[in-house]
Amino acid sequence: MRRLAFVALFLLPPGIFVATAADQSSAPIASIAKTLPAARNCDAHCNPDWMDAKLRLDQMQAVATAESYKQRPDKSLMRLIRMGGKDGVEALDYGLPSLAAQLDGDVRGVQFDVAYDPKGGAYKNPTGASMAMELLPDDYLQEMAKPGFKVIHVLDVDYRSSCLALADCLKQVAQWSAAHPI
Numbered sequence: 001m002r003r004l005a006f007v008a009l010f011l012l013p014p015g016i017f018v019a020t021a022a023d024q025s026s027a028p029i030a031s032i033a034k035t036l037p038a039a040r041n042c043d044a045h046c047n048p049d050w051m052d053a054k055l056r057l058d059q060m061q062a063v064a065t066a067e068s069y070k071q072r073p074d075k076s077l078m079r080l081i082r083m084g085g086k087d088g089v090e091a092l093d094y095g096l097p098s099l100a101a102q103l104d105g106d107v108r109g110v111q112f113d114v115a116y117d118p119k120g121g122a123y124k125n126p127t128g129a130s131m132a133m134e135l136l137p138d139d140y141l142q143e144m145a146k147p148g149f150k151v152i153h154v155l156d157v158d159y160r161s162s163c164l165a166l167a168d169c170l171k172q173v174a175q176w177s178a179a180h181p182i
Helices: 029-035 048-054 076-085 086-092 099-104 125-129 138-145 166-180
Strands: 008-010 016-020 114-117 148-151
Touching: 076 086, 086 166, 099 166, 148 166
Parallel strands: none
Antiparallel strands: 008 016, 114 148
8 A cells, every 4th residue: 555654844833834755753852952042032033024024944943843643652562573673663662742742842843644545444453553462442443444644653563643643633733723822
């Protein structure tokens, strides 16, 4: 089955949306936050007229996370992955906070790996869960049975997500944004 991967970058509150194909690893939010300079108070440079006239695209920066939806795999699945070598474990043994928690922590860019499932059910029974003899929750099975775009890190292996459908991920970002206007 063909996999489509998209990176969705949301710069909030400006509401700019950019999509491009990519595959990047993520760093924990805490380590990113430690490297950032302290925020300063808004001055004349925060004026929208000044920004429209003077700010160039190459001067913009935003804190972002890759695989923003990713949750840590189950322990039984991680044992199977360890049998394949250290590299596989290091690449998959992490999880990120909820989207709302990341946005509350000043993350302004989120990324989702998207797989198209036009009929529904294509990703309902991941091979990794079967091999690890992991019982999947009913809400996972119900969501994966529906048609639409699914948010999955590595098909059949790293399928745990804080939002299983792209529409749910976007809804969470939109709700957070509505609750935190400029």
